[in-house]
Amino acid sequence: METESVALLVSALSLVLAALALGWQIAQYLLSAGRPKATLLHGLVSPSGVYSGTVRADGNGFDLGGLRGQGTSGFDAVGIQVTNHGRAPVIIESVKLLPRGGAMSLVPVGERVGPDLPHKLEPGANASWFLDLDHAARLAAASREVLKERVSGVYMTAQLGTGRTVRTRQTLRV
Incomplete structure (x- = not known):
């Protein structure tokens, strides 16, 4: 060679x-940074806890008929679960409910179920926040009727301490 x-x-x-x-x-x-991912949840908030499941791709929520048939009481809720897949903690400053296809939003102040905000989400951990589904229905109806928007449902976002926003890909039809 x-x-x-x-x-x-x-x-x-x-x-x-x-x-x-x-x-x-x-x-x-x-x-090396925090990598938050958001999932839209639908469930039932009862005095003993929250029964929830992910919203399906077709926009249908978790089936609550079986829970109600067993005597579980409470209110229907929509929620966001934020999971930190990264190696650093993430600060979640606020959560917001928005209509898909609309401009309005709802930032829950007092009737939110979940950890206090701001919340520090450690690596590999997750946290969930829930709102009454009635608020989501009213937000979607107001967007449709008042602003004449074509709203297909609702989704949620989480505002991070860095200013970045993570949103759920799923849309819950209301």
Whole structure:
């Protein structure tokens, strides 16, 4: 093997190794922060706790008929669950209910069920906040009737301490 081919092989190998090292550094940087993800929940808030499930892709909520049939009382609720998939804690400043396709919003002040805000969400942890589903129905109806908006349902967002907002992908039809 000639020295030029050996030099070319060594330089190509060092270039590949440098690209891998750069990729690893970028991945470490991106994974070192908090990475919150939001999920829309629908459920029943009772005196003993909250029974909930995720909202399906078609916009239908959790089936509460079985719970009500067993004598569970309470009010229907819509909620947001924020999960921190990152390596650093995340501060959640507020949660908000919004109509999908509308401009209005509802920031719950007193009737929210869940941890006090602001809330520090540690890595690998999650927290949930719930509102009365009646508020969601009134918000959607007001958007449709007063502002003449085409509202398909409601979703929720969580405002982080960094100013970033995470939103639920699902929409609950109300």
